[in-house]
Amino acid sequence: MPNSTAEKVRPVQKDRPGSKVNSLQDEIDRLTERFGTERKALIPILQEIKKRHHIISGYAMQCVADRLSISPAEVYGVVSFYSFLHEEYQGRIVIRLCRTISCDMAGKDAIARQIQNDLGIKFGETTPDGKFSLEWANCVGMCDQGPAIIVNEQVFTHVTPEKVQEIITACVKMYERTPDLFKKGNHNEHKK
């Protein structure tokens, strides 16, 4: 839960919602052109925002609510319902370890401990450099090949503790090849 005190920082004038000079607003306008302004467009729009910015900030939620003529609380209700939407910043690389039964029986606990050690973060956290987030997943449909990890949209199966570092290195390499992923979206813009 976010804490319930008011956001203290007053944003600079140009980012005031409602003024047209705001890049996130323009982006959401383009998304509504693509998906429409009906309620059914909500989840696809949120998925796009998440994909590009790795966060669905309160500010973004309000802009979307405004365009779709629903209350911000409704958008928040949706964002908080689904595991893959997130109101807090997540790393460019999201590592999801399956914790459900078959992977559990195949030894997910050891993997969990090793990933935490190698990334230096706990489940539900993001590395300070913003590269990695570590999450639990419920059954990812790889029960015959567990333990399984999903990294963004790639699956790794039959993971063993000694393979963990290998996977992390592979991810970093892959994303260094597509540096765009690290550039797109300036997450500070959303961190007010």
Added chain:
Amino acid sequence: MNIRNEVTFASIRPKDGLTAALGKDRDVVVEEVLRSGLKGRGGAGFPTGVKWKLAAEAKAEEKYIICNADEGEPGTFKDRVILAEWADLVFEGMTIAGYAIGAKSGIIYLRGEYGYLRQALEDKLALRRTEGLLGDDVMGKKGFSFDIHIHMGCGAYVCGEESALIESLEGKRGESRNRPPFPVSEGLFGCPTVVNNVETLAWVAAIFALGPDWFKHVGTEKSSGYKLLSISGDVAHPGVYEFPMGTKISAILKAAGAERPKAAVVGGASGILVPAKDFKRAICFEDVSTGGSIIVLSEDRDFLDILENFQEFFADESCGQCTICRLGNVKLLEGIRLLKEGRCTTKHLQELCTLGSSMRAASKCGLGQASPNMFLSILQHFKGEVLGRPQADDHFVNKRKAS
């Protein structure tokens, strides 16, 4: 892809089913699905023909076909294999369904965790459009237009429940609806909607390719055809298997190379626990019905660990709209932890059983209704194993350790 035995789908030639179906009248198509005896492969086992018939009879401008590819049931992965290997059969099944009920659009609700399958599916859909298998006048059939779109899920198990899935498609929280009205009369955007499992739709294509009678003659009286099973856990060869309906669990476990099995979890977290003494029971709607998941537990496994894992799953994945499912799952989880710590009284265990049967009776959707299944089944068969566990500060244990 871990396909372990011969699967009928592999032998079906693309377009056969669709060609055959489009050559028939709509009501004949529905009639043949009815005759085949096909029942839903997603878990509930509702007769597919009946569902289609209701939707076909509903009068509306728009109708929808939804392919439920949200496969979230722990231990189930056969839909992933079907989508990866035989997606065209699923598309054909959807197209046939669209033809039968008079729908113009189909939606695949693909779970977020299967994002890596999406591109290949989109490519195949694009190809089908260029081949005239989708779009206006499908296969030259005047007046029949049908297209398929993919909608990505966002990681919520309950969205596999059909009415929650529809809510999710409408851009809402995945909370299941009150029924009636059922989706076949008022589903997506209030229009008649058929929701079918991936495997169900693939079988539709196979049935039209090979004929309804072929399907009817396989299986048992009330469960026609074959079933794909996802087998995992303590087995030598986990993977996807095809068996005729009515196959005994023992035969299935043998094929998969089960290792000293004590019990099998059939139907995933929502399913039931079949102890070894009942392995002669058969997989079919009359006996042990399942959406396709079998998880084998060897003698070394502790039931309470398994239960705790399942219960954590439900406590997290319940949509939370009904009291009894939202809080009941938490209380069951707390109860299981008490059992694990050896601190649960027999009285409290009794209360938890009442809780379980109330959850089964009073929850709004299948998630809540099925969530206490495993707890109740384990208590039914293995009560002795879960009571009287050593406590952390147990002086019996400590004394033994010290000596």
Added chain:
Amino acid sequence: MSKEKQKTDAKMVDIVIDDKKISVPFGTMLLDAARQNGFEIPTLCYHEDLSRAGGCRMCIVEIEGQRALTASCAYPITAPINVQTTSRRVREARKTTLELLLSEHCGDCYSCVRNGNCELQTLAKEHGITQLPYGHPTEKSRVTETLSPSIVRDMDKCVDCGRCVRTCKELQGIGVFEAVERGFKKEITTFQDKPMAEVGCINCGQCVNRCPTAALTERDSIEEIWAAINDPNKHVVIQTAPAPRAAIGEEFGLDPGQAMTWQLNTALRKCGFDKVFDTNFTADLTIIEEGTELIQRLYKNLVQKDASAPLPQFTSCCPGWVKFIEHVHPEMLDHLSSAKSPQQMFGAIIKTWYAQLNDIDPENIVSVSLMPCTAKKFECNRPELRDSGLKDVDYVLTTRECAKMIRESGLHLPSLPPSDFDDPFGTATGSGVIFGNTGGVMEAALRSVLEFVTGLKVEDIFANANILPVRGMEGCRFAEIKVPDEVGPVPELIAHLVPNWDWLKGQTVRVGIAHGTKNARKILDDVAAGGFFSTCHFIEVMACPGGCIGGGGQPIPTSPAIRQARTDAIYKEDMAYGAKSVRKSHENPAVARIYKEFLTEGPCSHKSHELLHTSYWPRGKFIGSW
């Protein structure tokens, strides 16, 4: 209901409930059918005013042939069924549900505002809950949120029924609350769990009226008021509005619809208030000021072609509505009448004219108002409403709080002798009374404006001066009132504003009325888009369904029937003024006196603008620190 269903409505279906055969129209909800036939089925998330969620699972029943139990509140009867409402499974499941709710519910009944009027408490009693197998928290896990001037939110008492969510969304069209997260983390809260004061809440309190427990309650001012009463240096006055008087009897066990106006005066004096005034006085004053403003706007727009003060003019006496438009259509604020609400006019006058007349230091006056409304608590704290130099109104008491004070004093309101209001504002009119329900402000304004313009008696235009076209309970209403071809002279009171009435001869005055902000939004959007309602001259909006009689500070529960009974009581009181004194604002002798002695330049003059008019804030809909 879909068209198809309506067509088959006439069809009857035979069903059996607990072995009793009954016949109900096709599509009737099972719960309604059962209750109409005398079967008791408990509910929690169900509320007559709202859609059926079917989530709490209290109303479950057993339908023969169905594996699981069914929520009767959301089950439409479309085929013959055999229903059991009291089977073992049903009983056990209901009890389990309650035990589960109580395992999360932190609160001591005896120190709770809703003690004796709590649905959870009642259900627990009715279901024989004597043990709590899943525990009962004794320590709060969430901080009670008290940042709003109107509403207090205690999440430890929330039972997740979602009625507030549906109230805010379906009735008010705002959506402050939503269910967030899922599974065991699910809870009902605001956008990002922010305080209600920050998320565009208009403080109407409709959620409070529909909350089954004390999770949502009004911000209580009783302690401060007792302290003022106990302080010998303070002169404590109270004004009472008509809507609470029509409803407060319910708090003392009376059936809805019995006004307690005169008994209340006695009770409040016994509680220790020094003076008891009738808000109707300033309601009449509001009519004069607002009506004059309307005439000015009409003249400017129709004759002088000056659109600086645009039409339609919106009423401004409802603080929930005012905050709503500030959030939702801030660009339309210049449509709002600048006249203050009756409560705030009274506040300003008490600490000026009344203080002068009685030679009391305004610093020592504590001005309290009894209102049906939680938004009034917000209103009296608005920084711009301090025209007397002090806070014009110090405290607002809701009907519920007032009843609590009376009970604390050991009084039984209905058995008290009646007594009159205090002077110099004692005399009121029927027009002031009807401010309490939807359409009332409009009717009151029309009564006066029509007499101003025609020089006739309204009674000669509308039988008994009852302007029926503006009455009713539909959410958005429209009426046309034709000005006769004969007009009269301009009355002296406003002679400085218009030369004559020739320009209004034979004109049609078009008026609109909305209650519930969901309906208000429809009208606003329509006006903004230049639609039908933009052709209106005057539009009355009340934030609460039914108007003030359905206000957020009124006795709980509320339902369409209860609101109708209160409305009937209000119109009865209006008619009673006909026998006794006057029913039109401009005939109120106290109003005439104030324009003669204090606001000598007349309505909408400099001085009246200083004291009786106000301005608004363009708040916008974005949440955060701007």
